[in-house]
Amino acid sequence: MTATALAHDVGLTLAPCHRRLREMESNGVIRGYRVEVDPAKVGLGFEALVFVTLKDRSNLKGFEQEVAGIGQVIDAQRLFGEPDFLLRVMAEDLPAYQRFYDDVLVGLPGVEKLTSTIVMKHVKTGGRLPL
Known part of the structure; x- marks a missing residue:
């Protein structure tokens, strides 16, 4: 506006x-x-939500620092309880995501378990604070 x-x-x-x-x-x-970019129009039409459980809290800061520097992780939230984190990851397609998972995610500090779910459709995006 x-x-x-x-x-x-x-x-x-x-x-x-x-x-x-x-x-x-x-x-x-x-x-x-901010500017909203259509991910599909820039070759990033695949989105996954990744739940991360760490082995223990000793790698917490290292995990957070490393995730903060990864461009394909566009959102990262630390959660109460388990899992410890929720990551929103963008990729070109499923094979590109699989490579990212194998080459990057599994090697993050302290990772014990990763669970991915694929985003099928966005029902609501760009929500605003209820002011």
Whole structure:
């Protein structure tokens, strides 16, 4: 949405709207802006959710640091209980994912168990905070 449209929607003129946006950006309320890319149109039409269980907590930081640097892992959440992590992984296709699984995922620090499930369809994406 443009700043002009936002100003209209919230009942402000453009200048105060810009000022409030800059204030929210500097305070960290607005963390950034992004572009949504269609994964299939850039050759990444395969998506898997990977549940990761670690052997123990001694490799926790090493695992997190290594995962943070892997481009094909587009989301990573640490979970309470088991499994320990949920990774969202993008690949070209199933054979490319299998290579990534064999060459990268199984070698991550402390991995005891990996369970993958393939994303069939996105029902809802880009959810926003209920504000």
